[in-house]
Amino acid sequence: MMESGARPATNEGIQQYYHTKIDELQLAVGEKTQNVRRLEAQRNELNAKVRLLHEELQLLQEQGSHVGEVIKPMDKKKVLVKVHPEGKYVVDLDKAIEMKDVQPNCRVALKNDSYKLHKILPNKVDPLVSLMMVEKVPDSTYDMIGGLDKQIKEIKEVIELPVKHPELFESLGIAQPKGVLLYGPPGTGKTLLARAVAHHTECCFIRVSGSELVQKYIGEGSRMVRELFVMAREHAPSIIFMDEIDSIGSSRLGGGSGGDSEVQRTMLELLNQLDGFESTQNIKVVMATNRIDILDSALLRPGRIDRKIEFPPPSEDVSAQTVAVDETKSISNVSSRPGWTF
Structure with a gap:
């Protein structure tokens, strides 16, 4: 008889004992092998991360471009x-x-x-610039404008004709206007006319207020102006409508500092951009202001925004035409509803 815990005495018992031990060892070897493979995979992954970090460190240590x-x-x-x-x-x-x-x-x-x-x-556009009001083609038309027949005729000559028929200017050997300044009291139809000409020329309409380009950090305003024109090129044919241009385009005074000097930097960048694109690039600039008397003469010189359209306060005849247009629109809208007839 074998004592408890002793090895089996018979050959059959000995074989069974060693077979059991071998199976246990093989199972342990398999587990250890899997552990080694898992650790090797983790090591390779960590080594790859280390190599990437070394490459990033080398790039950071190199001189910037x-x-x-x-x-x-x-x-x-x-x-x-x-x-x-x-x-x-x-x-x-x-x-x-x-x-x-x-x-x-x-x-x-x-x-x-x-x-x-x-x-x-890649072209970089500031999020503030990309959030500016951009319309593929505005829905405003000339028929929605009353009492501005003279202004409509002038803006057709300055903006619509060069966009639709550039070959006329090329055959005559004259340069196309780059833009136009709309000036007059608030509420006289400047924005509506700018949207209407964008509609009839099928241009993308990019609207920005001059006050949005006045930034407190040095260089931010001029950078936004550059990126505004980059976005206009990407959406060409396009019309940039700059309302309240007197916010950045007022006459420059000597000895400016602080905020005034930053506004002047933005103004200089705007002048550079106006000089830097050709009028044949299908980009037109329409500016609006109610303070033309304070605008810098450099902005209005030939080759930049040298065309001007005045929007005077409405007379009685103009007011009557405007009311007639509004009444026509109202009757048209009501007549289109079921159950309403005129």
């Missing part, structure tokens, strides 16, 4: 680039950049040491 805007390609491997606020440079292209990908007004990165163009950046 200058951000510029392409003005125009010069030849096969050279481009004229504007870098804010330093100036304009003729730079070389990196071998990885194709000239066909370099388009005017696109954002690019330049190496800090050699100013070589090594990356094309």
